[in-house]
Amino acid sequence: MTSGYAAGTDTVEPSAHDGSRAMRVACRLIGLLPTKRNLTGTDWVNGKYPGRTYPSAAAIPWTFKQTHTIQEKRIDGVRTITVRPLLGATRSHIIYTHGGIYLNEFGRPHWWIIAELTRRTGAAVTIPLYRLAPESTYREAFPYLVSVYREVLRTAGPEDVTLMGDSAGGGLAIAQPWAFRDAGLPAPGRVAVFAPWLDVTGTNPTIPKYEAVDPMLSVAGPVQAGLWWAGGDDPRTPLVSPACAPDDLLAAVPPTRIYQGTRDVCMADATVFRDRAVSAGADVTMRIYPGGFHVFPAAPRLPESREVYADLAAFLGRPPLP
Template identity: 30%
Template sequence: MSFRARLLFFIVRISGLKNYLLKPGIAEKFIARDHARGHAKPGSWLQKHCDVETVDINGRPLFRLRPKENGSSLHIFYLHGGGYAFNIVSLHWHFIKKLIRRTGASVTVPIYPLSPDNKWDTSYAMVMEAFEQAVSRHGAENIVVMGDSAGGGFSLGLSQMLRNQNKALPSKLVLLSPYLDQTASDPAQLELERTDILVSVEGIKRIGSWWVKDGEEPAVFPVSPLFAPVDRLPPMLVFAGTDEMLLSDSLRLKQKGDEIDAPIELRAYDRMQHVWMLLPIPEAKRALDEIVEFLEVSEA
């Protein structure tokens, strides 16, 4: 593990951030502040080097970005993480910037409705409309759906929903520390929780309870896409860290894929934490190299 990764993980561990999703009342206040502050917007590099368009879908903003120079036919449909409850942050935009710089891709970023004020059906309706617009503009064969954490779960769930409805599928999926099971039902997660500095079993269950509609069980599709079939889906590249609780989700997804010979490739990085691919550490640079290789594009 790099020195920079050790330092960042130490800072997060001593910050006590994990407790925000453990103690009733604290998480709700944290979310209320996040929603009042609003979503982060594309930074100065993106504003300077890309044409940035903001449109409205179902009352929510959608960002479309296209590089002004050295663009490619690749289009990335990016779904941000945050437990379905927190806004997109500058760290997400910084990662999107790196994707554009390395691939020349245009990018769609839906700012989807968040829980607990909204449930999965409202968010999926907005994201489904956003994806279909992307298909009409770029062609499904040129689209890669990508997401981190809850966005990774959303990416898988969206693809399963498209398959179920016999709609056009993206060409590939990239899932970064995907959050696929709202029940945290794997016994192995109790052990992984000890090394995870951000995510907890109780936190997963609380977040899941905000995402489901009244009377629903969390172990159903699309709330927990891990429990839906993974056949007839695009090739997937999945990243996880061996010290994160959601490693279990990725391992179980990979196992399901292996049982039916589905094209799911898992890269589990030793001692890495949740969504480490977005952090300014050498391991994230290596993961980005692997993503670019998987996308099979020449560097812009």
């Protein structure tokens, strides 16, 4: 079911017939929703986001509060949440940057991911609720993320820190070590990302074949969001589009795991990033899940998701659950 590649140009052709039965059913159900049909073109982003009421993050589930300690603070004036499991805690500390094409706030499915991460790894998880586009840009986000990392290093060694994220947040997770280096901070121990968005320009010629079978995402709207996030700078700048980074930055990427489904437009640029990073000398492995939709680990009960979280636990040095 799963193919993992560490180098080369190997890939898996997208197909609606791949994946577990549960994955195929999930993709069909997602495809019945109006989301993708309503999100073609750019009218929806231009009509919805400029001048909006700024969104709020999803509330912490009350059941989560029964099993974790919750700490909230303002770092550089931005709300930042840290959760720790009451049972089975380890030394690991995850900094998790959420996805949402840089436009949308931390949502309920992100809490499902965080709950599974803490259950599987025993890690504390810090959630930086970075300011979003179009109100803000990457130029404000990265100094804040540097401050978050400094705060985490007060109680955790860099070798115990894992940067994680999904989609746009996966791009942030991969790019953050470059900002940390420029700030004179040590590199984190590792990076692990779900379906990272690694080139906001949407110009990869292989994207259309993935877009054709992706039940969730179209490309044009996110490209507009990426331009807002770049704030007038070149959208290929490495902190915005890590797949476009020069070799010296790619060589400095910490040990990295990418978990990527093939029914996902992000597959195209994840492959480019992996190949370029490995060629530059970085330790980057991509686990490819045929038939997987965008950020499928947000559905933790899928067989493929259980496999992802087991691999993650091993990557962080946690024995598998019985």
